[in-house]
Amino acid sequence: EAQVTQNPRYLITVTGKKLTVTCSQNMNHEYMSWYRQDPGLGLRQIYYSMNVEVTDKGDVPEGYKVSRKEKRNFPLILESPSPNQTSLYFCASAKGGNLEAGGYTFGSGTRLTVV
Amino acid sequence: GENVEQHPSTLSVQEGDSAVIKCTYSDSASNYFPWYKQELGKRPQLIIDIRSNVGEKKDQRIAVTLNKTAKHFSLHITETQPEDSAVYFCAASRGNTGFQKLVFGTGTRLLVSP
Numbered sequence: 001e002a003q004v005t006q007n008p009r010y011l012i013t014v015t016g017k018k019l020t021v022t023c024s025q026n027m028n029h030e031y032m033s034w035y036r037q038d039p040g041l042g043l044r045q046i047y048y049s050m051n052v053e054v055t056d057k058g059d060v061p062e063g064y065k066v067s068r069k070e071k072r073n074f075p076l077i078l079e080s081p082s083p084n085q086t087s088l089y090f091c092a093s094a095k096g097g098n099l100e101a102g103g104y105t106f107g108s109g110t111r112l113t114v115v
Numbered sequence: 116g117e118n119v120e121q122h123p124s125t126l127s128v129q130e131g132d133s134a135v136i137k138c139t140y141s142d143s144a145s146n147y148f149p150w151y152k153q154e155l156g157k158r159p160q161l162i163i164d165i166r167s168n169v170g171e172k173k174d175q176r177i178a179v180t181l182n183k184t185a186k187h188f189s190l191h192i193t194e195t196q197p198e199d200s201a202v203y204f205c206a207a208s209r210g211n212t213g214f215q216k217l218v219f220g221t222g223t224r225l226l227v228s229p
Contacts, residue, residue, distance in 0.1 A: 041221060042219045043159065044219070090159070
């Protein structure tokens with residue numbers, strides 16, 4: 001089944017403890033992206049990647065890191081989480097290539113709470 | 116950068132009525148405009164999209180219109196059903212593929228009452 005898989009689905013952590021949220025897609029998509037969703041603010045892009053080793057900042061990159069060492073994986077790293085990073089996080093991937101290829105496919109989300 | 120505004124934030128309709136959600140964007144170079152539906156507790160899912168070289172696109176009960184001059188686009192749902200109840204997000208992006216920086220609106224909660 002074609003899908004974007006995120007882990008974990010739920011995570012409660014303490015301020016300052018480094019964490020990684022994994023994301024993997026099995027559709028051979030070139031494009032991958034991370035979004036956070038907060039009430040009243042919609043979906044805001046954190047980072048995106050256009051291919052292996054090619055990443056760029058979205059609108060809210062502060063406090064986050066990403067890497068794209070393999071085409072299928074795009075982990076999100078919080079080096080020193082803070083309470084304002086409590087949010088619902090979505091990973092997404094897209095085929096790219098041309099505008100007829102369809103939009104982003106989203107993962108199931110990771111609900112992160114930082115206390 | 117791109118800014119997308121979406122209205123209304125909440126929309127309540129009776130089953131069978133039509134629903135219209137409107138979005139405006141700021142970047143005249145934006146060329147890709149998707150709409151996503153997010154049911155409670157689930158992931159956003161693409162329901163329809165439109166490119167800047169097209170003024171209107173329809174898929175069964177859903178249609179999207181684009182006015183490039185005014186920089187706004189709208190989602191139209193006809194003959195609404197209770198299962199249409201969800202949060203709808205519009206988005207806009209620029210670039211050859213349209214997926215680099217996809218900027219979303221703040222969402223519209225649609226409630227369809229039986």
